[in-house]
Amino acid sequence: MSNRRKFIKYSAIGGLVTIISSAFKTKKLETYRDIKIEKPIVISTWNHGLPANKTAWEILGKGGTSLDAVEQGVRITESDPTNGSVGLGGRPDRDGFVTLDACIMNHKNQCGSVAFLQNIENPISVARKVMEDTPHVMLAGEGAYQFAIEKGFPKKNLLTDGAKKDWEEWLKKSKYQPVINIENHDTIGMLALDSLGNLAGACTTSGLAYKIHGRVGDSPIIGAGLFVDNEVGAACATGLGEAVMRIAGSSAVVELMRSGATPEEACKEAVDRIIRKHDSVENLQVGFLALDKNGQYGSYSIHNGFNFALHTSNKEKLIDSKYRHKQ
Numbered sequence: 001m002s003n004r005r006k007f008i009k010y011s012a013i014g015g016l017v018t019i020i021s022s023a024f025k026t027k028k029l030e031t032y033r034d035i036k037i038e039k040p041i042v043i044s045t046w047n048h049g050l051p052a053n054k055t056a057w058e059i060l061g062k063g064g065t066s067l068d069a070v071e072q073g074v075r076i077t078e079s080d081p082t083n084g085s086v087g088l089g090g091r092p093d094r095d096g097f098v099t100l101d102a103c104i105m106n107h108k109n110q111c112g113s114v115a116f117l118q119n120i121e122n123p124i125s126v127a128r129k130v131m132e133d134t135p136h137v138m139l140a141g142e143g144a145y146q147f148a149i150e151k152g153f154p155k156k157n158l159l160t161d162g163a164k165k166d167w168e169e170w171l172k173k174s175k176y177q178p179v180i181n182i183e184n185h186d187t188i189g190m191l192a193l194d195s196l197g198n199l200a201g202a203c204t205t206s207g208l209a210y211k212i213h214g215r216v217g218d219s220p221i222i223g224a225g226l227f228v229d230n231e232v233g234a235a236c237a238t239g240l241g242e243a244v245m246r247i248a249g250s251s252a253v254v255e256l257m258r259s260g261a262t263p264e265e266a267c268k269e270a271v272d273r274i275i276r277k278h279d280s281v282e283n284l285q286v287g288f289l290a291l292d293k294n295g296q297y298g299s300y301s302i303h304n305g306f307n308f309a310l311h312t313s314n315k316e317k318l319i320d321s322k323y324r325h326k327q
């Protein structure tokens with residue numbers, strides 16, 4: 001292609017991007033003209049977000065930081081043995097090992113992550129230690145475990161009797177078909193804006209039930225399961241991690257907000273992007289959740305069934321997400 005033709009092609013694309021982003025901007029200005037910044041605020045995925053938000057609020061409500069709030073908030077879910085998709089009690093992989101993925105990110109784009117971590121109940125706190133005590137962002141597997149032990153985290157068997165029984169039942173057929181829950185109880189992703197106006201996020205999961213040993217999903221991947229940019233907003237994802245990673249989902253949501261999309265519009269566009277990249281989304285669920293700098297929030301999922309928990313100074317509730325397809 002000649003340079004001139006290339007230039008015309010790219011200028012046309014540039015023009016289109018400008019039109020799209022100014023369309024978002026116009027809308028944003030109209031929507032936000034009179035808004036009062038809502039802070040502190042915390043939102044998190046699924047109904048296990050309600051008790052997790054309560055703990056996060058104990059910190060936020062007293063003027064604490066969003067980083068402390070999201071870490072302490074999701075630890076509640078991680079330590080709940082009745083929750084089969086996060087931390088203790090999480091469903092194992094197909095070989096019977098509970099392997100955990102988690103990441104955390106603060107308002108300075110500092111982040112920490114652990115993947116394929118075993119025998120540690122609170123991977124989110126290990127991820128925070130990676131962020132604060134090492135020059136790295138991500139530790140995986142045995143190295144992440146050794147690091148956790150060095151930092152004083154106790155070794156713990158995370159396979160509860162209930163999860164073991166379900167796995168043994170699954171073994172009878174051993175049908176390898178990771179099915180993503182369309183109903184409640186998956187990854188917890190939590191986003192918070194504190195009274196100083198700083199955003200932070202956390203994401204933690206045991207991943208897909210009966211996955212291949214060694215599989216890592218989107219949840220510990222900065223930009224996929226979670227992304228925070230304090231100039232703009234924060235986003236997290238739940239659902240089939242492979243689909244989220246393919247579009248760098250949470251990063252995409254934040255970039256769309258940067259271009260002027262509201263949190264819900266940004267989540268919706270990311271969902272549509274996933275739908276466009278798949279021949280069928282019949283058995284595929286992904287939900288995005290986003291919070292912007294002004295404390296505005298929104299979500300969107302491929303199918304109905306996704307919900308999120310909200311906590312502000314005067315509201316504490318579960319909200320059904322908007323979605324593309326009804327199942």
Ligand code: ASP
Nearest residue numbers: 186187207217238239241
């Ligand atoms: N996103 C998680 C994963 O793929 C699972 C989930 O949210 O259900 O590991």
